[in-house]
Amino acid sequence: MLTFALVFGCLFGGHALVLAAFAALRRGSAPRRRRSSLLASTRYAVEFVGTEALMLTGALELGVIRLSRFSLAGTLATLLAGFLAWEIWFYAGHRLLHTRLLYPLHRPHHAEEGLHASLCFSAGETMLLSSGYYVPLAIASHVSQAVSVPTLVLVFSIAHVLNVVSHLDFDLFGARFEASPLRHLLNSTRYHALHHAGRRGNYGLNTPWLDRLFGTEVAPRVAQGDDLAEGTPSAP
Ligand SMILES: [Zn+2]
Ligand SMILES: [Zn+2]
Secondary structure (H helix, E strand, O other): OOOHHHHHHHHHHHHHHHHHHHOOOOOOOOOOOOOHHHHHHHHHHHHHHHHHHHHHHHHHOOOOOOOOOOHHHHHOOOOOOOHHHHHHHHHHHHEEEEEOOOHHHHHHHHHHHOOOOOHOOOOOHHHHHHHHHHHHHHHEEEHOOOHHHHHHHHHHHHHHHHHHOOOOOOOOOHHHHHOOOOHHOOOOOOHHHHOOOOOOOOOOOOOHHHHHOOOOOOOOOOOOOOOOOOOOOOOO
16 A cells, blocks of 8 residues: 555656646646536546556556666666557557547547646556556566666656647647657647647557557647647647
8 A cells, every 4th residue: 555655646746847848848828627627637647646656556567667776788778678569568458449449548648738748647557558568567576686676766757747748738849849750759739739630640649660560640830930730739
């Protein structure tokens, strides 16, 4: 119970800090939200963070992840391998969530109007997508003793930051990013905004590689000086 409380507090506090930092960068004022949608999305935020905390607590208590002393090289290798593995897991899981059978789990995230979209996931969706963290973490912790508390803090902090960046309602990178070589390496906020605007595609969160490989990429079209031209994320 103590481990769960600690993990829940760290995840909730960490996410709140990340959101506060991006809110400070935001331009303009947040649109007014209906009270009912705010209540619904608050429920899904608690469901999301609570489920993540339960999964991480379970993984630690059951020995799925075994903590070792901090190693910089081990942590960097775990972050890199974990990022690549999670990109594949997320793309496959996200496509599954858009099937008729599993879409009810994903609907709250797309219907969100109240809180930030990066916080609104049902418990079922969180279990499906977040379980992708545990395969690389379990392997790294048992095979190379590369997982420590700082490793976990970095993994979940970076994941939260990237998730928030994909759901911003302002363009953090600017239109020039779309014309630069970097767009072949990383997705911009516009990319996931198109997915939230109802376009079929852009299932990958952080990189465009798998959408290109499987022909599901919807590339943002931008004019110079343009803001979020096509599709906007649904949250402040
Ligand atoms: Zn989706
Ligand atoms: Zn989304």
